[in-house]
Amino acid sequence: xxxxxxxxxxxxxxxxxxxxxxxxxxxxxxxxxxxxxxxxxxxxxxxxxxxxxxxxxxxxxxxxxxxxxxxxxxxxxxxxxxxxxxxxxxxxxxxxxxxxxxxxxxxxxxxxxxxxxxxxxxxxxxxxxxxxxxxxxxxxxxxxxxxxxxxxxxxxxxxxxxxxxxxxxxxxxxxxxxxxxxxxxxxxxxxxxxxxxxxxxxxxxxxxxxxxxxxxxxxxx
Amino acid sequence: xxxxxxxxxxxxxxxxxxxxxxxxxxxxxxxxxxxxxxxxxxxxxxxxxxxxxxxxxxxxxxxxxxxxxxxxxxxxxxxxxxxxxxxxxxxxxxxxxxxxxxxxxxxxxxxxxxxxxxxxxxxxxxxxxxxxxxxxxxxxxxxxxxxxxxxxxxxxxxxxxxxxxxxxxxxxxxxxxxxxxxxxxxxxxxxxxxxxxxxxxxxxxxxxxxxxxxxxxxxxxxxxxxxxxxxxxxxxxxxxxxxxxxxxxxxx
Ligand SMILES: Nc1ncnc2c1ncn2[C@@H]1O[C@H](COP(=O)(O)OP(=O)(O)OP(=O)(O)O)[C@@H](O)[C@H]1O
Ligand SMILES: [Mg+2]
Numbered sequence: 001x002x003x004x005x006x007x008x009x010x011x012x013x014x015x016x017x018x019x020x021x022x023x024x025x026x027x028x029x030x031x032x033x034x035x036x037x038x039x040x041x042x043x044x045x046x047x048x049x050x051x052x053x054x055x056x057x058x059x060x061x062x063x064x065x066x067x068x069x070x071x072x073x074x075x076x077x078x079x080x081x082x083x084x085x086x087x088x089x090x091x092x093x094x095x096x097x098x099x100x101x102x103x104x105x106x107x108x109x110x111x112x113x114x115x116x117x118x119x120x121x122x123x124x125x126x127x128x129x130x131x132x133x134x135x136x137x138x139x140x141x142x143x144x145x146x147x148x149x150x151x152x153x154x155x156x157x158x159x160x161x162x163x164x165x166x167x168x169x170x171x172x173x174x175x176x177x178x179x180x181x182x183x184x185x186x187x188x189x190x191x192x193x194x195x196x197x198x199x200x201x202x203x204x205x206x207x208x209x210x211x212x213x214x215x216x217x218x219x220x221x
Numbered sequence: 222x223x224x225x226x227x228x229x230x231x232x233x234x235x236x237x238x239x240x241x242x243x244x245x246x247x248x249x250x251x252x253x254x255x256x257x258x259x260x261x262x263x264x265x266x267x268x269x270x271x272x273x274x275x276x277x278x279x280x281x282x283x284x285x286x287x288x289x290x291x292x293x294x295x296x297x298x299x300x301x302x303x304x305x306x307x308x309x310x311x312x313x314x315x316x317x318x319x320x321x322x323x324x325x326x327x328x329x330x331x332x333x334x335x336x337x338x339x340x341x342x343x344x345x346x347x348x349x350x351x352x353x354x355x356x357x358x359x360x361x362x363x364x365x366x367x368x369x370x371x372x373x374x375x376x377x378x379x380x381x382x383x384x385x386x387x388x389x390x391x392x393x394x395x396x397x398x399x400x401x402x403x404x405x406x407x408x409x410x411x412x413x414x415x416x417x418x419x420x421x422x423x424x425x426x427x428x429x430x431x432x433x434x435x436x437x438x439x440x441x442x443x444x445x446x447x448x449x450x451x452x453x454x455x456x457x458x459x460x461x462x463x464x465x466x467x468x469x470x471x472x473x
Contacts, residue, residue, distance in 0.1 A: 005470050073429055075456045076465050212458030 007072050011081065014064050018085050021057045021092045022136045028054070028099040029129040029195070035103060036188075037122050039110040047103040054096040061089040080212060084205040088139065091198040091205075095132070098191045098198075105184050112181045119164050119171075121185055121192075127157050128192045128199075135199050138206050147203040154200045161193040226251035226390060226420040227272060232286035234267055234276065241267045243444040245286070249437075254412060254421045256435035256452065258428065260467065263441040265424045269392050272422065273309035274302055290390070307334065310388035314395040316375035318367035318382075323359050326367045326378055330386040345385055353381035354411045373404025380411065384419075391415065393423040397430065409434050428468055432456045440464045 028047055035043040065086045068074060074082050102125070109116060116122055131153050138146035165186060172182045207215045227249040234242035242264050249255045257265040267276065274295060276282045288295050295305055307330075318326050327346045336342055346363070350356040355377040359370070367378055376396060383391055393412070397405040405427075412421055412434050425431050431438055432452060439449040440463070448455065448464040459465050466472050 007470065075428065075432065075468050076459055078469050079457060 007068075007074075007078070010064070010068050010072065011078065014061065014068065014082070014085055017057060017061050017064065018088060018092075019136075019140055021054065021061065021089065022139045024050075024054050024057065025092050025096050025099070026129075026132055026136050028096055029132050032099045032102050032106075033122065033125045033129050035106050036109075036116065036125055039106070039113060041107050041110065044103040044106040048100050051096055051100045054093065058089055058093040058096075061085065065089075077209070077212075080209045084209045087205050088202050091201045095195050095198045098195050102188050102191050105188055108184055109181065112178075112185075115178065115181060116185065119168055119185055119189070120160075121164070121188055124157065124160055124164060124189065124192050127153075127160075128195050131157060131196060131199050135202050138203060142206055142210055144207060144210055147207050150203040151200055154196045154203075157196045158193055161189055161196070164189050223253075224251040225249065227288070227290050227422075229289070230287040232268075232271070232284070232288060234264075234271060234285075235283045236267075236279070237281035238283075241444050242271070245446050247439060247446055247449055249420065249422060251420050252416055252418070253436040254416050254423060254434055256431035256438045257422065257424045257441060258426070258431050258438060258467070259441035259447075260472075261426075264444045265441055266394050268441065269311075269394055269422060269424050272390070272392055273306050273311060274300075275306075275311065277302065307386050308388055309390040309392060310383035310386065312376075312380050312383050312391065312393040312396050314398055316372065316379045316399075318370070318375050318378055320366065320368055322364050323367050323370070323378060324363040327381050327385045330382060334386060346381075349381040349385035350378075352384050352415070353377045354407060354414070355381060371404070373400045373407060376400060376404070376408060377411065380408075384415075388419065390420045390422065393421065395424055395426060398426060405430070428456075440467060442467070 028050060031043055031050075032047050034040065035047065065082050068082055072078075131150060134146050134150050134153070137143070138150065168182050168186045168189065172179050172186075175182075201216075204215045207213065225248040228247065230246050232242055232245040233240065245268060257269065259265055270276045271284060271288060272290075272295075276284065284296060290305075290309065293300070319329065321329075324346055327349050328342050331342060331345050336345065347356065347360075350359060355374060358374060359365075359378075367375065370378060376399075380391075380396070396412075397408045400408065409430060412423065415421060416436075423431075423435065435452045437449065438452045438455040440447045440455065440459075440461075442463055448459055448461045450460070455464060456468060459468065
Protein backbone atom coordinates (compact mmCIF):
# COMPACT_ATOMS: atom_id res chain seq x y z
CA UNK A 1 0.00 0.00 0.00
CA UNK A 2 2.95 2.33 0.62
CA UNK A 3 3.95 4.38 -2.38
CA UNK A 4 7.21 6.11 -2.94
CA UNK A 5 6.62 9.84 -3.22
CA UNK A 6 8.94 12.44 -4.74
CA UNK A 7 7.81 14.39 -1.76
CA UNK A 8 9.54 11.97 0.63
CA UNK A 9 13.00 12.88 -0.58
CA UNK A 10 12.22 16.56 0.04
CA UNK A 11 10.96 15.78 3.52
CA UNK A 12 14.06 13.72 4.24
CA UNK A 13 16.22 16.59 3.11
CA UNK A 14 14.34 18.96 5.38
CA UNK A 15 14.49 16.62 8.34
CA UNK A 16 18.21 16.12 7.77
CA UNK A 17 18.81 19.89 7.75
CA UNK A 18 16.76 20.50 10.90
CA UNK A 19 18.71 17.81 12.73
CA UNK A 20 21.95 19.30 11.46
CA UNK A 21 20.88 22.70 12.75
CA UNK A 22 20.07 21.13 16.12
CA UNK A 23 23.50 19.54 16.37
CA UNK A 24 25.20 22.80 15.47
CA UNK A 25 23.27 24.74 18.08
CA UNK A 26 23.96 22.02 20.60
CA UNK A 27 27.69 22.32 19.96
CA UNK A 28 27.46 26.11 20.37
CA UNK A 29 25.86 25.68 23.78
CA UNK A 30 28.40 23.09 24.89
CA UNK A 31 31.21 25.39 23.81
CA UNK A 32 29.81 28.50 25.39
CA UNK A 33 29.42 26.76 28.75
CA UNK A 34 32.94 25.42 28.51
CA UNK A 35 34.12 28.94 27.71
CA UNK A 36 32.36 30.33 30.77
CA UNK A 37 33.77 27.66 33.06
CA UNK A 38 37.32 27.92 31.83
CA UNK A 39 37.25 31.63 30.93
CA UNK A 40 38.33 30.56 27.48
CA UNK A 41 38.08 33.75 25.45
CA UNK A 42 39.29 32.08 22.25
CA UNK A 43 36.53 29.50 22.46
CA UNK A 44 33.98 32.26 23.10
CA UNK A 45 35.18 33.93 19.88
CA UNK A 46 34.81 30.66 18.00
CA UNK A 47 31.21 30.46 19.18
CA UNK A 48 30.63 33.98 17.87
CA UNK A 49 32.11 33.24 14.46
CA UNK A 50 30.34 29.86 14.11
CA UNK A 51 26.99 31.60 14.20
CA UNK A 52 27.24 32.45 10.54
CA UNK A 53 27.00 28.78 9.63
CA UNK A 54 23.80 28.49 11.67
CA UNK A 55 22.35 31.57 10.03
CA UNK A 56 23.03 30.11 6.60
CA UNK A 57 21.36 26.87 7.59
CA UNK A 58 18.39 28.85 8.88
CA UNK A 59 17.92 30.49 5.48
CA UNK A 60 18.29 27.15 3.69
CA UNK A 61 15.61 25.54 5.84
CA UNK A 62 13.24 28.47 5.32
CA UNK A 63 13.70 28.24 1.57
CA UNK A 64 13.20 24.50 1.51
CA UNK A 65 9.96 24.86 3.49
CA UNK A 66 8.76 27.56 1.10
CA UNK A 67 9.51 25.33 -1.84
CA UNK A 68 7.65 22.39 -0.33
CA UNK A 69 4.63 24.57 0.45
CA UNK A 70 4.54 25.95 -3.07
CA UNK A 71 5.16 22.75 -4.98
CA UNK A 72 3.73 19.94 -2.86
CA UNK A 73 0.78 21.51 -1.04
CA UNK A 74 1.34 19.36 2.03
CA UNK A 75 -1.59 18.14 4.13
CA UNK A 76 -2.14 16.28 7.40
CA UNK A 77 1.05 15.06 9.12
CA UNK A 78 3.17 16.39 6.24
CA UNK A 79 1.64 19.82 6.74
CA UNK A 80 2.16 19.70 10.47
CA UNK A 81 5.74 18.62 9.99
CA UNK A 82 6.60 21.51 7.69
CA UNK A 83 4.85 24.11 9.83
CA UNK A 84 6.79 22.78 12.79
CA UNK A 85 10.07 22.67 10.89
CA UNK A 86 9.65 26.38 10.19
CA UNK A 87 8.96 27.16 13.81
CA UNK A 88 11.69 24.91 15.15
CA UNK A 89 14.13 26.43 12.71
CA UNK A 90 13.21 29.84 14.02
CA UNK A 91 13.60 28.74 17.64
CA UNK A 92 16.96 27.15 16.89
CA UNK A 93 18.18 30.27 15.21
CA UNK A 94 17.19 32.30 18.27
CA UNK A 95 18.95 29.87 20.60
CA UNK A 96 22.03 30.19 18.41
CA UNK A 97 21.84 33.98 18.69
CA UNK A 98 21.55 33.76 22.45
CA UNK A 99 24.57 31.45 22.64
CA UNK A 100 26.45 34.21 20.82
CA UNK A 101 25.09 36.85 23.19
CA UNK A 102 26.36 34.80 26.11
CA UNK A 103 29.72 34.32 24.40
CA UNK A 104 30.09 38.09 23.94
CA UNK A 105 29.80 38.60 27.69
CA UNK A 106 32.44 36.08 28.70
CA UNK A 107 35.46 38.31 28.26
CA UNK A 108 34.27 41.07 30.64
CA UNK A 109 33.61 38.36 33.23
CA UNK A 110 36.98 36.66 33.17
CA UNK A 111 38.19 38.33 36.36
CA UNK A 112 34.98 37.60 38.24
CA UNK A 113 34.92 33.82 38.14
CA UNK A 114 34.04 33.67 41.81
CA UNK A 115 30.91 35.73 41.28
CA UNK A 116 29.86 33.57 38.34
CA UNK A 117 30.14 30.49 40.52
CA UNK A 118 28.52 32.13 43.50
CA UNK A 119 25.37 32.81 41.52
CA UNK A 120 25.53 29.41 39.88
CA UNK A 121 25.51 30.80 36.35
CA UNK A 122 27.82 28.03 35.17
CA UNK A 123 25.50 25.43 36.71
CA UNK A 124 22.33 26.91 35.20
CA UNK A 125 24.10 27.10 31.86
CA UNK A 126 25.04 23.46 32.16
CA UNK A 127 21.47 22.49 32.97
CA UNK A 128 20.23 24.47 29.97
CA UNK A 129 22.68 22.62 27.77
CA UNK A 130 21.66 19.23 29.12
CA UNK A 131 18.04 20.23 28.53
CA UNK A 132 18.94 21.05 24.97
CA UNK A 133 20.56 17.67 24.45
CA UNK A 134 17.09 16.22 25.12
CA UNK A 135 15.76 18.61 22.47
CA UNK A 136 18.24 17.13 20.00
CA UNK A 137 17.07 13.61 20.82
CA UNK A 138 13.43 14.66 20.55
CA UNK A 139 13.95 16.23 17.14
CA UNK A 140 15.81 13.11 15.97
CA UNK A 141 13.38 10.53 17.31
CA UNK A 142 10.00 12.29 17.75
CA UNK A 143 9.76 10.28 20.96
CA UNK A 144 7.39 12.34 23.10
CA UNK A 145 8.77 11.05 26.39
CA UNK A 146 11.57 13.53 25.71
CA UNK A 147 8.99 16.29 25.20
CA UNK A 148 7.45 15.64 28.60
CA UNK A 149 10.89 15.51 30.18
CA UNK A 150 11.86 18.81 28.54
CA UNK A 151 8.72 20.61 29.61
CA UNK A 152 9.12 19.49 33.22
CA UNK A 153 12.83 20.24 33.41
CA UNK A 154 12.27 23.62 31.77
CA UNK A 155 9.84 24.67 34.48
CA UNK A 156 12.43 23.90 37.14
CA UNK A 157 15.19 25.71 35.28
CA UNK A 158 13.05 28.80 34.82
CA UNK A 159 12.23 28.89 38.51
CA UNK A 160 15.90 28.60 39.29
CA UNK A 161 16.64 31.47 36.92
CA UNK A 162 14.14 33.62 38.75
CA UNK A 163 15.80 32.81 42.08
CA UNK A 164 19.19 33.65 40.68
CA UNK A 165 17.86 36.91 39.27
CA UNK A 166 16.51 38.05 42.61
CA UNK A 167 19.75 37.10 44.34
CA UNK A 168 21.73 39.10 41.79
CA UNK A 169 19.44 42.08 42.24
CA UNK A 170 19.91 41.84 46.01
CA UNK A 171 23.66 41.80 45.57
CA UNK A 172 23.49 44.81 43.26
CA UNK A 173 21.61 46.80 45.89
CA UNK A 174 24.09 46.02 48.61
CA UNK A 175 27.37 46.16 46.73
CA UNK A 176 27.39 49.01 44.30
CA UNK A 177 30.93 48.23 43.15
CA UNK A 178 29.79 44.98 41.48
CA UNK A 179 26.83 46.54 39.68
CA UNK A 180 28.34 46.40 36.21
CA UNK A 181 29.53 42.80 36.53
CA UNK A 182 26.32 41.73 38.22
CA UNK A 183 24.26 43.29 35.45
CA UNK A 184 26.27 41.27 32.98
CA UNK A 185 25.62 38.09 34.93
CA UNK A 186 21.95 38.99 35.17
CA UNK A 187 21.75 39.27 31.41
CA UNK A 188 23.45 35.91 30.91
CA UNK A 189 21.05 34.36 33.38
CA UNK A 190 18.21 35.86 31.40
CA UNK A 191 19.61 34.48 28.16
CA UNK A 192 19.67 30.96 29.60
CA UNK A 193 16.10 31.45 30.68
CA UNK A 194 15.21 32.42 27.10
CA UNK A 195 17.06 29.41 25.69
CA UNK A 196 15.03 27.23 28.03
CA UNK A 197 11.81 28.80 26.76
CA UNK A 198 12.80 28.16 23.16
CA UNK A 199 13.55 24.56 24.08
CA UNK A 200 10.02 24.22 25.40
CA UNK A 201 8.67 25.70 22.17
CA UNK A 202 10.47 23.01 20.23
CA UNK A 203 9.04 20.31 22.48
CA UNK A 204 5.59 21.76 21.80
CA UNK A 205 6.17 21.82 18.07
CA UNK A 206 7.17 18.17 17.98
CA UNK A 207 4.13 17.25 20.08
CA UNK A 208 2.04 19.04 17.46
CA UNK A 209 3.68 17.04 14.69
CA UNK A 210 3.04 13.77 16.45
CA UNK A 211 -0.54 14.18 17.66
CA UNK A 212 -1.85 17.28 15.97
CA UNK A 213 -2.75 19.01 19.17
CA UNK A 214 -1.56 22.47 20.02
CA UNK A 215 -0.09 22.19 23.51
CA UNK A 216 1.17 25.75 23.62
CA UNK A 217 -0.23 27.87 26.43
CA UNK A 218 -1.44 24.78 28.28
CA UNK A 219 -0.07 24.16 31.73
CA UNK A 220 2.38 21.27 31.69
CA UNK A 221 2.59 18.79 34.52
CA UNK B 222 -28.88 25.22 13.64
CA UNK B 223 -27.49 22.59 11.33
CA UNK B 224 -30.17 20.51 9.65
CA UNK B 225 -29.30 17.13 8.21
CA UNK B 226 -30.66 17.36 4.70
CA UNK B 227 -29.67 13.84 3.76
CA UNK B 228 -28.85 10.89 5.89
CA UNK B 229 -28.24 7.29 5.14
CA UNK B 230 -28.45 4.39 7.53
CA UNK B 231 -26.62 1.13 7.02
CA UNK B 232 -26.73 1.42 3.28
CA UNK B 233 -25.44 -1.44 1.14
CA UNK B 234 -25.36 -1.57 -2.63
CA UNK B 235 -24.62 -4.55 -4.84
CA UNK B 236 -23.97 -4.69 -8.59
CA UNK B 237 -25.15 -8.14 -9.70
CA UNK B 238 -24.47 -9.53 -6.24
CA UNK B 239 -21.07 -7.87 -5.90
CA UNK B 240 -20.91 -5.45 -2.98
CA UNK B 241 -19.99 -1.89 -3.97
CA UNK B 242 -21.15 0.00 -0.87
CA UNK B 243 -20.66 -1.51 2.53
CA UNK B 244 -22.77 -0.22 5.39
CA UNK B 245 -22.72 3.51 4.73
CA UNK B 246 -24.22 5.73 7.43
CA UNK B 247 -23.68 9.42 6.95
CA UNK B 248 -25.41 12.71 7.72
CA UNK B 249 -25.10 15.45 5.14
CA UNK B 250 -25.92 18.93 6.43
CA UNK B 251 -28.16 21.39 4.63
CA UNK B 252 -26.61 24.30 2.72
CA UNK B 253 -23.09 23.06 3.13
CA UNK B 254 -20.61 21.59 0.69
CA UNK B 255 -19.80 17.97 1.41
CA UNK B 256 -16.94 16.38 -0.51
CA UNK B 257 -16.47 12.68 -1.24
CA UNK B 258 -12.90 11.59 -1.79
CA UNK B 259 -11.20 8.24 -2.19
CA UNK B 260 -9.28 6.15 -4.71
CA UNK B 261 -10.76 5.14 -8.04
CA UNK B 262 -13.37 2.41 -7.72
CA UNK B 263 -14.06 2.98 -4.02
CA UNK B 264 -17.73 3.74 -4.67
CA UNK B 265 -17.96 7.54 -4.59
CA UNK B 266 -20.00 7.83 -7.79
CA UNK B 267 -22.09 4.84 -6.84
CA UNK B 268 -22.95 6.43 -3.51
CA UNK B 269 -23.60 9.84 -5.08
CA UNK B 270 -25.95 8.28 -7.64
CA UNK B 271 -27.82 6.44 -4.93
CA UNK B 272 -28.80 9.82 -3.44
CA UNK B 273 -31.16 10.52 -6.33
CA UNK B 274 -31.78 6.96 -7.41
CA UNK B 275 -29.76 7.18 -10.57
CA UNK B 276 -28.61 3.62 -9.88
CA UNK B 277 -32.17 2.43 -10.48
CA UNK B 278 -31.36 2.75 -14.17
CA UNK B 279 -28.61 0.12 -13.91
CA UNK B 280 -29.52 -3.57 -14.26
CA UNK B 281 -28.78 -5.89 -11.37
CA UNK B 282 -28.46 -3.20 -8.71
CA UNK B 283 -29.70 -4.10 -5.26
CA UNK B 284 -29.85 -1.58 -2.44
CA UNK B 285 -30.36 -2.19 1.27
CA UNK B 286 -30.71 0.30 4.10
CA UNK B 287 -32.21 3.75 4.15
CA UNK B 288 -31.53 6.95 2.27
CA UNK B 289 -33.48 9.72 3.90
CA UNK B 290 -33.91 13.18 2.46
CA UNK B 291 -36.01 15.70 4.36
CA UNK B 292 -37.18 12.88 6.61
CA UNK B 293 -38.49 10.79 3.74
CA UNK B 294 -36.98 7.50 2.68
CA UNK B 295 -36.38 8.02 -1.04
CA UNK B 296 -36.46 4.28 -1.71
CA UNK B 297 -40.06 3.99 -0.46
CA UNK B 298 -42.37 2.40 -3.01
CA UNK B 299 -44.60 5.45 -3.35
CA UNK B 300 -41.80 7.90 -4.13
CA UNK B 301 -42.11 9.77 -7.42
CA UNK B 302 -38.63 9.41 -8.88
CA UNK B 303 -39.10 12.27 -11.36
CA UNK B 304 -39.93 14.65 -8.52
CA UNK B 305 -37.03 13.29 -6.52
CA UNK B 306 -34.59 14.03 -9.33
CA UNK B 307 -36.04 17.51 -9.65
CA UNK B 308 -35.29 18.12 -6.02
CA UNK B 309 -31.93 16.38 -6.16
CA UNK B 310 -30.16 17.58 -9.30
CA UNK B 311 -26.97 16.18 -10.71
CA UNK B 312 -23.97 17.55 -12.62
CA UNK B 313 -21.61 15.10 -14.28
CA UNK B 314 -17.91 15.00 -14.92
CA UNK B 315 -18.16 15.46 -18.64
CA UNK B 316 -20.43 18.34 -19.49
CA UNK B 317 -23.21 17.02 -21.66
CA UNK B 318 -25.19 19.85 -23.18
CA UNK B 319 -27.80 18.99 -25.81
CA UNK B 320 -27.01 19.94 -29.40
CA UNK B 321 -29.43 22.82 -29.09
CA UNK B 322 -29.24 26.50 -28.30
CA UNK B 323 -27.94 27.75 -25.00
CA UNK B 324 -31.43 28.95 -24.16
CA UNK B 325 -33.06 25.62 -24.98
CA UNK B 326 -30.56 23.73 -22.85
CA UNK B 327 -31.62 25.64 -19.78
CA UNK B 328 -35.33 25.94 -20.62
CA UNK B 329 -35.64 22.23 -21.29
CA UNK B 330 -36.13 21.15 -17.68
CA UNK B 331 -38.68 23.80 -16.72
CA UNK B 332 -40.56 23.07 -19.96
CA UNK B 333 -40.93 19.38 -19.26
CA UNK B 334 -42.03 20.36 -15.79
CA UNK B 335 -44.95 22.12 -17.45
CA UNK B 336 -43.87 25.73 -17.60
CA UNK B 337 -44.85 27.20 -20.95
CA UNK B 338 -45.20 30.92 -20.35
CA UNK B 339 -42.49 32.54 -22.44
CA UNK B 340 -41.87 35.42 -20.06
CA UNK B 341 -41.59 33.08 -17.10
CA UNK B 342 -39.23 30.76 -18.98
CA UNK B 343 -37.01 33.66 -19.95
CA UNK B 344 -36.82 34.73 -16.37
CA UNK B 345 -35.96 31.21 -15.18
CA UNK B 346 -33.25 30.87 -17.84
CA UNK B 347 -31.73 34.21 -16.97
CA UNK B 348 -31.69 33.48 -13.24
CA UNK B 349 -30.23 30.01 -13.73
CA UNK B 350 -27.49 31.35 -15.99
CA UNK B 351 -26.76 34.11 -13.50
CA UNK B 352 -26.61 31.66 -10.60
CA UNK B 353 -24.26 29.50 -12.60
CA UNK B 354 -22.02 32.54 -13.16
CA UNK B 355 -22.17 32.33 -16.93
CA UNK B 356 -24.85 34.91 -17.79
CA UNK B 357 -22.43 37.67 -18.74
CA UNK B 358 -20.60 35.38 -21.12
CA UNK B 359 -23.69 34.15 -22.99
CA UNK B 360 -26.42 36.76 -22.63
CA UNK B 361 -25.83 38.10 -26.13
CA UNK B 362 -25.89 34.73 -27.81
CA UNK B 363 -28.59 32.70 -26.12
CA UNK B 364 -29.72 31.43 -29.50
CA UNK B 365 -26.31 30.01 -30.41
CA UNK B 366 -25.59 26.33 -30.14
CA UNK B 367 -24.35 25.19 -26.74
CA UNK B 368 -21.75 23.10 -28.52
CA UNK B 369 -19.89 26.28 -29.42
CA UNK B 370 -19.08 27.01 -25.79
CA UNK B 371 -15.75 26.17 -24.19
CA UNK B 372 -15.50 23.18 -21.85
CA UNK B 373 -15.63 25.37 -18.76
CA UNK B 374 -18.61 27.30 -20.12
CA UNK B 375 -20.39 24.07 -21.05
CA UNK B 376 -19.91 22.82 -17.52
CA UNK B 377 -21.40 25.99 -16.06
CA UNK B 378 -24.24 25.73 -18.58
CA UNK B 379 -24.92 22.24 -17.28
CA UNK B 380 -24.97 23.63 -13.76
CA UNK B 381 -27.44 26.30 -14.95
CA UNK B 382 -29.56 23.53 -16.50
CA UNK B 383 -29.57 21.72 -13.17
CA UNK B 384 -30.45 24.89 -11.26
CA UNK B 385 -33.26 25.80 -13.67
CA UNK B 386 -35.58 23.17 -12.23
CA UNK B 387 -35.06 24.66 -8.79
CA UNK B 388 -33.46 21.76 -6.91
CA UNK B 389 -32.62 21.78 -3.21
CA UNK B 390 -29.66 19.48 -3.49
CA UNK B 391 -27.01 19.46 -6.22
CA UNK B 392 -24.86 16.37 -6.66
CA UNK B 393 -21.69 16.90 -8.63
CA UNK B 394 -19.46 14.11 -9.88
CA UNK B 395 -15.99 15.51 -10.59
CA UNK B 396 -17.46 18.67 -12.13
CA UNK B 397 -14.10 20.32 -12.78
CA UNK B 398 -11.83 17.40 -13.56
CA UNK B 399 -11.67 18.18 -17.26
CA UNK B 400 -11.17 21.91 -16.88
CA UNK B 401 -8.20 24.25 -16.89
CA UNK B 402 -7.23 26.06 -13.65
CA UNK B 403 -9.17 29.23 -14.48
CA UNK B 404 -12.41 27.43 -15.34
CA UNK B 405 -11.87 25.24 -12.30
CA UNK B 406 -11.53 28.31 -10.11
CA UNK B 407 -14.80 29.66 -11.55
CA UNK B 408 -16.62 26.42 -10.82
CA UNK B 409 -15.19 26.32 -7.31
CA UNK B 410 -16.20 29.90 -6.62
CA UNK B 411 -19.63 29.10 -7.97
CA UNK B 412 -20.00 26.08 -5.71
CA UNK B 413 -19.13 28.14 -2.67
CA UNK B 414 -21.74 30.73 -3.70
CA UNK B 415 -24.36 28.08 -4.38
CA UNK B 416 -24.22 26.67 -0.89
CA UNK B 417 -26.09 29.71 0.32
CA UNK B 418 -29.19 28.25 -1.26
CA UNK B 419 -28.38 24.65 -2.02
CA UNK B 420 -27.00 21.58 -0.35
CA UNK B 421 -24.00 20.49 -2.41
CA UNK B 422 -22.38 17.09 -2.55
CA UNK B 423 -19.29 16.86 -4.70
CA UNK B 424 -17.06 13.99 -5.73
CA UNK B 425 -13.52 15.07 -6.49
CA UNK B 426 -10.11 13.56 -7.04
CA UNK B 427 -8.53 16.92 -6.45
CA UNK B 428 -7.54 17.02 -2.79
CA UNK B 429 -6.86 20.74 -2.86
CA UNK B 430 -10.28 21.31 -4.34
CA UNK B 431 -11.98 19.34 -1.58
CA UNK B 432 -9.89 21.24 0.95
CA UNK B 433 -10.72 24.61 -0.58
CA UNK B 434 -14.43 24.40 -1.08
CA UNK B 435 -15.98 21.82 1.21
CA UNK B 436 -17.17 22.09 4.78
CA UNK B 437 -17.11 18.37 5.43
CA UNK B 438 -15.18 15.61 3.77
CA UNK B 439 -15.95 11.91 3.56
CA UNK B 440 -13.19 9.47 2.70
CA UNK B 441 -14.28 6.23 1.05
CA UNK B 442 -12.16 3.15 0.54
CA UNK B 443 -13.23 -0.19 -0.95
CA UNK B 444 -16.91 0.61 -0.61
CA UNK B 445 -16.65 1.72 3.00
CA UNK B 446 -16.92 5.14 4.57
CA UNK B 447 -13.62 5.24 6.43
CA UNK B 448 -13.74 8.72 7.90
CA UNK B 449 -16.12 11.63 7.80
CA UNK B 450 -15.40 14.91 9.52
CA UNK B 451 -14.99 18.62 9.11
CA UNK B 452 -12.72 19.27 6.14
CA UNK B 453 -10.30 21.23 8.29
CA UNK B 454 -9.86 18.25 10.56
CA UNK B 455 -9.46 15.74 7.72
CA UNK B 456 -6.73 17.80 6.07
CA UNK B 457 -4.81 18.75 9.18
CA UNK B 458 -5.17 15.80 11.50
CA UNK B 459 -7.29 12.90 10.30
CA UNK B 460 -8.10 10.18 12.83
CA UNK B 461 -7.58 7.20 10.55
CA UNK B 462 -4.27 6.11 9.12
CA UNK B 463 -5.90 5.15 5.82
CA UNK B 464 -7.22 8.70 5.41
CA UNK B 465 -3.81 10.13 6.22
CA UNK B 466 -2.09 7.81 3.76
CA UNK B 467 -4.55 8.67 1.01
CA UNK B 468 -4.56 12.45 1.32
CA UNK B 469 -0.80 12.61 1.65
CA UNK B 470 -0.43 10.50 -1.47
CA UNK B 471 1.02 7.44 0.23
CA UNK B 472 -1.44 5.16 -1.49
CA UNK B 473 -4.25 5.36 -3.99
N1 LIG C 1 -22.70 -0.06 -13.66
C1 LIG C 1 -21.90 -0.83 -12.96
N2 LIG C 1 -22.00 -2.19 -13.05
C2 LIG C 1 -21.19 -2.98 -12.31
N3 LIG C 1 -20.24 -2.54 -11.46
C3 LIG C 1 -20.12 -1.21 -11.32
C4 LIG C 1 -20.91 -0.29 -12.06
N4 LIG C 1 -20.56 0.96 -11.73
C5 LIG C 1 -19.57 0.81 -10.83
N5 LIG C 1 -19.30 -0.46 -10.58
C6 LIG C 1 -18.28 -0.99 -9.64
O1 LIG C 1 -18.53 -0.47 -8.36
C7 LIG C 1 -17.33 -0.04 -7.73
C8 LIG C 1 -17.42 1.43 -7.40
O2 LIG C 1 -17.47 2.17 -8.61
P1 LIG C 1 -17.66 3.74 -8.65
O3 LIG C 1 -17.82 4.14 -10.05
O4 LIG C 1 -18.72 4.11 -7.70
O5 LIG C 1 -16.25 4.22 -8.08
P2 LIG C 1 -15.67 5.70 -7.93
O6 LIG C 1 -15.22 5.81 -6.55
O7 LIG C 1 -16.64 6.68 -8.44
O8 LIG C 1 -14.40 5.63 -8.87
P3 LIG C 1 -13.77 6.78 -9.82
O9 LIG C 1 -13.02 7.65 -8.90
O10 LIG C 1 -12.85 6.02 -10.71
O11 LIG C 1 -14.87 7.47 -10.53
C9 LIG C 1 -16.23 -0.39 -8.70
O12 LIG C 1 -15.67 -1.62 -8.32
C10 LIG C 1 -16.92 -0.49 -10.03
O13 LIG C 1 -16.27 -1.42 -10.87
MG1 LIG D 1 -16.63 8.06 -10.06
